Amino acid sequence: MTNTTDSQRVETLRWRGDSLEMIDQRILPMRFEYLHYTNADEVAEGIRSMVVRGAPAIGCAAAYGVALQALAYQHKEKTVFDAAMQHGYEVLAASRPTAVNLFWALQRMKHFHNAQSGLAPLELAAALLTLAHEISAEDVRINRAMGDHGAALLKDGARVLTHCNAGALATAGHGTALGVIRSAVEAGKRISVFADETRPFLQGARLTAWEMVQENIPVTLITDNMAGHLMKCGEIDAVIVGTDRVAANGDVANKIGTYMVAVLAQRHNIPFYVACPLSTIDMQLPHGDAIPIEERSHDEVTGFGTQRWAPLGVQVRNPAFDVTPAELVSALVTEKGVIHRPDLAQLAQLMRQS
Numbered sequence: 001m002t003n004t005t006d007s008q009r010v011e012t013l014r015w016r017g018d019s020l021e022m023i024d025q026r027i028l029p030m031r032f033e034y035l036h037y038t039n040a041d042e043v044a045e046g047i048r049s050m051v052v053r054g055a056p057a058i059g060c061a062a063a064y065g066v067a068l069q070a071l072a073y074q075h076k077e078k079t080v081f082d083a084a085m086q087h088g089y090e091v092l093a094a095s096r097p098t099a100v101n102l103f104w105a106l107q108r109m110k111h112f113h114n115a116q117s118g119l120a121p122l123e124l125a126a127a128l129l130t131l132a133h134e135i136s137a138e139d140v141r142i143n144r145a146m147g148d149h150g151a152a153l154l155k156d157g158a159r160v161l162t163h164c165n166a167g168a169l170a171t172a173g174h175g176t177a178l179g180v181i182r183s184a185v186e187a188g189k190r191i192s193v194f195a196d197e198t199r200p201f202l203q204g205a206r207l208t209a210w211e212m213v214q215e216n217i218p219v220t221l222i223t224d225n226m227a228g229h230l231m232k233c234g235e236i237d238a239v240i241v242g243t244d245r246v247a248a249n250g251d252v253a254n255k256i257g258t259y260m261v262a263v264l265a266q267r268h269n270i271p272f273y274v275a276c277p278l279s280t281i282d283m284q285l286p287h288g289d290a291i292p293i294e295e296r297s298h299d300e301v302t303g304f305g306t307q308r309w310a311p312l313g314v315q316v317r318n319p320a321f322d323v324t325p326a327e328l329v330s331a332l333v334t335e336k337g338v339i340h341r342p343d344l345a346q347l348a349q350l351m352r353q354s
């Protein structure tokens, strides 16, 4: 992998001739750099190490990972090609467990791959790349549609709290939760954003704050433990977050700390909205307790980067996500429209229509 420096344009993933480049989100906003990827192993490592993160962006990266693997082996014999592809699917599927978009994208690639398995590796690789491009372009269209539907929920002048980063950096563009905010601003509404810092990986402080500053959308950074105080003081009008997986009953997994925000929002009668493409809804899982919650390295909690602040020998937990029960969700914003008080019946109907 090599580094390339670029301007401050948010193009989370970009195709460059015969390889993929992804913004290195671990070092934003201090540095803006793209890393270069040429096969499935490299992309899987990029997902695992959080070069790319955010459910839809992970899905797009995985789709490109499959295409890259095909391109890397397109000149080999069919048996070698097939074995490499099998490895590619497996290594990508093992990269992160919670965001269902990863598995959704891999399944879509695999399904197409199986249907086209009569093609020679060279042709199949080209066709898989076309599909990866389509998954990425579709993600932007979906986020725009979600933005249009969700913008109506935010009043002119609304002060909106968000947790983690569900912006352009978490998708192929525009964002889910931040996409709704962007679309409301584009519609002429004066929206101001409160960004939870989002310990331990600081997606709010580093990524959401950066995206909003880039676009001159007023943003105020707070630490996670300030949200309750601001709600009590009447300074928050709505909460909107993204999600990594929605269970069939409407329970929502998102970045650790989201559940705490949802409980606080209910206590203060503040609407709690979740922006969610249909690819994030997992009808296979009956409820949120069945969603696998990733546990990440203790180093993320005991310090940041090279800085360590916790004593050696301390025990640490680092669940990266939590589950907010459906009863705390005021509405799900999807590309097909807004679902108030989501439940099994409504989600089943929505997925049947899609």
Ligand code: MRU
Pocket: 053, 054, 055, 056, 099, 163, 164, 165, 166, 167, 170, 171, 175, 176, 177, 203, 241, 242, 243, 244, 254, 255, 256, 320
């Ligand atoms: O660990 P991350 O940074 O991948 O977690 C991301 C989130 O929790 C986002 O809120 C979620 O993926 C929705 S992104 C549109």
